[in-house]
Amino acid sequence: MVQIPYLSAYIAIVAFFIVVLARIVKWARMPMHLRWELYPVAHEARKADYGGSYLEESEWWNKPREVSLWGELKVMIPEILFLVALRENNPRLWLRSFPFHFGLYLITGCTLLMGVSGIAVSVSSSLLEGGFGAFLHYAIPILGTGGLCLGIIGAIGLLHQRLTNPDLKDFTTHADIFNLVFFLIIFGFAFATFALVDTDYSKITFFMQNLVTGNMLPLPGTGIDTILPAITVCGMSLLIIYIPLTHMSHFIGKYFAYHSIRWNDNPNLPGGKEEEKINELLKQPISWAALHIKADGRKNWVDVVTEIPKEDQK
Amino acid sequence: MKNPVEIEDMSKGEGPLVHIRPEDQIPLPPPFDKIEEEPPLKPLSEGAAKNYECLDDTVAVSIPKPESKEEEERLVNLFLSGLRKLFNEKDNWTFLQPLLISLEHCAKCQTCSDGCPIFEESGRNSLYRPTFRSEVLRRIYFKYIKKSSKWVHGDIDLNWKTVSRLIELAYRCNLCRRCAQTCPIGVDNGLLAREIRKIASQEMGIAADELHKNGSVLQTKVGSSTGMNSLVVKDNIEFIDEDTSEKTGIQVETPWDKEGADILLIHNAGEILAWPENPGAFAYLFNAAGLSWTLSSDLAAYDAINYGVWYDDIQFSRVALLHAQAAKKLKVKKIVLGECGHAHKALIVIADKVLTGDLNIPRESSMTVLQGIVRSGRIKFDKSRNDFPVTLHDPCNMVRLMGIVAPQREIIRAVVPGERFREMTPHGVHNYCCGGGSGFAIMSGHNFADWRHHLSGRRKFRQILDAFQDEPMDKDHPKYVCTPCSNCKGQIRDIIKYYDAWEKAGIYYGGLVELMVNAAADTKPGYIDWEWH
Numbered sequence A: 001m002v003q004i005p006y007l008s009a010y011i012a013i014v015a016f017f018i019v020v021l022a023r024i025v026k027w028a029r030m031p032m033h034l035r036w037e038l039y040p041v042a043h044e045a046r047k048a049d050y051g052g053s054y055l056e057e058s059e060w061w062n063k064p065r066e067v068s069l070w071g072e073l074k075v076m077i078p079e080i081l082f083l084v085a086l087r088e089n090n091p092r093l094w095l096r097s098f099p100f101h102f103g104l105y106l107i108t109g110c111t112l113l114m115g116v117s118g119i120a121v122s123v124s125s126s127l128l129e130g131g132f133g134a135f136l137h138y139a140i141p142i143l144g145t146g147g148l149c150l151g152i153i154g155a156i157g158l159l160h161q162r163l164t165n166p167d168l169k170d171f172t173t174h175a176d177i178f179n180l181v182f183f184l185i186i187f188g189f190a191f192a193t194f195a196l197v198d199t200d201y202s203k204i205t206f207f208m209q210n211l212v213t214g215n216m217l218p219l220p221g222t223g224i225d226t227i228l229p230a231i232t233v234c235g236m237s238l239l240i241i242y243i244p245l246t247h248m249s250h251f252i253g254k255y256f257a258y259h260s261i262r263w264n265d266n267p268n269l270p271g272g273k274e275e276e277k278i279n280e281l282l283k284q285p286i287s288w289a290a291l292h293i294k295a296d297g298r299k300n301w302v303d304v305v306t307e308i309p310k311e312d313q314k
Numbered sequence B: 001m002k003n004p005v006e007i008e009d010m011s012k013g014e015g016p017l018v019h020i021r022p023e024d025q026i027p028l029p030p031p032f033d034k035i036e037e038e039p040p041l042k043p044l045s046e047g048a049a050k051n052y053e054c055l056d057d058t059v060a061v062s063i064p065k066p067e068s069k070e071e072e073e074r075l076v077n078l079f080l081s082g083l084r085k086l087f088n089e090k091d092n093w094t095f096l097q098p099l100l101i102s103l104e105h106c107a108k109c110q111t112c113s114d115g116c117p118i119f120e121e122s123g124r125n126s127l128y129r130p131t132f133r134s135e136v137l138r139r140i141y142f143k144y145i146k147k148s149s150k151w152v153h154g155d156i157d158l159n160w161k162t163v164s165r166l167i168e169l170a171y172r173c174n175l176c177r178r179c180a181q182t183c184p185i186g187v188d189n190g191l192l193a194r195e196i197r198k199i200a201s202q203e204m205g206i207a208a209d210e211l212h213k214n215g216s217v218l219q220t221k222v223g224s225s226t227g228m229n230s231l232v233v234k235d236n237i238e239f240i241d242e243d244t245s246e247k248t249g250i251q252v253e254t255p256w257d258k259e260g261a262d263i264l265l266i267h268n269a270g271e272i273l274a275w276p277e278n279p280g281a282f283a284y285l286f287n288a289a290g291l292s293w294t295l296s297s298d299l300a301a302y303d304a305i306n307y308g309v310w311y312d313d314i315q316f317s318r319v320a321l322l323h324a325q326a327a328k329k330l331k332v333k334k335i336v337l338g339e340c341g342h343a344h345k346a347l348i349v350i351a352d353k354v355l356t357g358d359l360n361i362p363r364e365s366s367m368t369v370l371q372g373i374v375r376s377g378r379i380k381f382d383k384s385r386n387d388f389p390v391t392l393h394d395p396c397n398m399v400r401l402m403g404i405v406a407p408q409r410e411i412i413r414a415v416v417p418g419e420r421f422r423e424m425t426p427h428g429v430h431n432y433c434c435g436g437g438s439g440f441a442i443m444s445g446h447n448f449a450d451w452r453h454h455l456s457g458r459r460k461f462r463q464i465l466d467a468f469q470d471e472p473m474d475k476d477h478p479k480y481v482c483t484p485c486s487n488c489k490g491q492i493r494d495i496i497k498y499y500d501a502w503e504k505a506g507i508y509y510g511g512l513v514e515l516m517v518n519a520a521a522d523t524k525p526g527y528i529d530w531e532w533h
Helices: A004-028 A069-082 A084-089 A091-123 A130-164 A174-196 A202-213 A224-245 A247-262 A273-282 A301-306 B007-011 B046-051 B069-086 B096-105 B111-115 B117-121 B130-145 B160-170 B178-182 B189-203 B212-221 B230-248 B269-274 B277-288 B313-330 B341-353 B366-376 B406-415 B437-442 B448-456 B458-467 B486-498 B501-505 B512-519
Strands: B263-266 B334-337 B363-365 B390-392 B479-482 B507-510
Touching: A004 A202, A004 A224, A004 A247, A069 A084, A069 A091, A084 A091, A084 B111, A091 A130, A091 A202, A130 A174, A130 A202, A174 A224, A202 A224, A224 A247, A247 B096, A273 A301, A301 B313, B007 B130, B007 B160, B069 B130, B069 B160, B069 B189, B096 B130, B096 B189, B111 B117, B111 B130, B111 B178, B117 B448, B117 B458, B130 B160, B130 B189, B160 B189, B178 B189, B189 B313, B212 B313, B230 B269, B230 B277, B263 B277, B263 B313, B269 B277, B269 B486, B277 B366, B277 B512, B313 B334, B313 B341, B334 B341, B334 B366, B341 B363, B341 B486, B363 B366, B366 B406, B366 B512, B390 B406, B406 B512, B437 B448, B437 B486, B448 B458, B448 B486, B458 B486, B458 B501, B479 B512, B486 B501, B486 B507, B501 B507
Parallel strands: B263 B334, B334 B363, B390 B479, B479 B507
Antiparallel strands: none
């Protein structure tokens, strides 16, 4: 029985990475699409501030392109951390969504620090003495409790919005409600655990140290002292498995939405690598059935585009 | 509060789902601030309501009502078959990734709704939310293609009403993609509207006649959606040259089919018929600057329009190919697009992933060429000739979707006194659509023109009025809305006319090159004639 939380955590970590990886591979392997960028494009070195592009340059194809990674980071980091686009365009929802997301980040940070603590212990317990140990001692509960408080506040706020805002109601499905309630229950258990039986996060840190080192030792204490942390770990594990299976995996989709679509302004230059890919795509058979196309699943894109049906030529 | 329409209503009942009520709309700025004095939205004729599928107070696509249940069923199945192809890597490589990302990751937070001028100006009618049609498509996809649980993705019944209304609803979006710009995740509801149009056109053969039959089909058949063949267009340009020579006092001649020219200039042919002063101004400027340029009389090569960009990838590619072939034949160094936003976007950007090999001829905006003319100093400009209030409309395709923002402003600063120019709010890449985007500017069937004046074009008209609020609003104080896009110009013309804003407020409109020639010091003054055409 004492091994269940450990096993659930291992399964969750493996499942999370497999599903996330599968999703990344799915998006990355999609065929190249037609250009559909949207300005401002953050990597436009000197023009991003006002939304300009290299197409503002006369004979742009003869000039070197200035692509700024710093320009992208300047937009992406605040966007990931503070949900800037939501704050600018929907401040009312941001007041609920930001604490929820930032809470998740803090919980993730807390978990990673506990993992670091586990690695440090496995190397040498002396590593946790002194300043670094003190930092972990304070940072883990602060991040954990702060994250849970923000997460719970955010989830309640979002649930309230989903249930009461007429603009959202018609678009809200049972699953949307379930997702938020699920978060609330798991976060609630975690909060109760740290408020009642693990105020200094020593039990959960002990668990994480064992998880990292592969020692599935029982948690110290008996009864509720071990049951609540075990439920929290199992609940968190379920959440970790569940998130990437739902549309909440938008953290992956968002990367591709920005980098493959909104900011993808790569020109197709003669003889370039894009051209080769396009030529392959143009050879694929298509099957659109409308009379002005009459593709039969054998004609390819080039055939169809170059053969205008007779009735459209009359 | 219950919304006037809910998603599941799309498959229920007969007739329109919503009505536009003027009392729900926000009054315009003065002198048009009395909503009761606004022209009423013309009702849909009884014949149209009887013969075509209705969604709201208008009809855009004119989808005939099927004559039997079997016919309805056939059309619904055709829609489903098109939907499947939309998610097939071979049939829809062109937009599969953007489509799937938008379909799978929308959080339905409605942030995009506040960015949509049509939704806002409708009095926030839920039917016009950018998410509404997307959610209908999403539910159909997950229920009927993916066979997912309605518990997860919501429910909808698929019948002919759902399909026909969804197609009509795809034509209540300007495809300006302002909604996508505001989305925190990057979901693009404008793209989803276009993908619905694609199913209708590419699988079911249903599209607005103005875009397909009288648009891209006519263009690939005759050479231009205006119906002009090469003889007629040459004739018209000859007349324009004469007129421009007379107006400027300088002999202007447009070169045709000049092999080896540096530039193949392609105008939106609508300019040649509706605003001849625009191609005339281009001819004057290019000649005066000593550029090596030509027009082409090849099929479709004298009309830059590419309506496929709004509804059909195949038609889009056919037209783009004709443009590239003409340039290849003339061995020009580059193609330059005249003042037409969607033509810019179509040929310079979207066709970039269709044209390969010797058809991948460099393509450039006229804005940068004109900017080059200004910078070269080859033409002297006298700003005092443009001593009237000027504001600038940013065509979505050229600005938000291509990032061409600064050149037109640099040109205006060179030809208009600084204190006379004022920006709209917002402007640049955050602009509002003119209301004619996605083909609406050329769609006026039934009472659709009224719908676009009352809804899709209302925000732009509001912006124009706001931009001139510090000026006396009468005809004695003429004001110029500089609109470097043919479709936008058509829409702005229509809305000025609809509200009689030239007579009542002195609001006039025109292109960028007209402003330039009006300020060209070597020409006779008065290129802009301030006469309503």
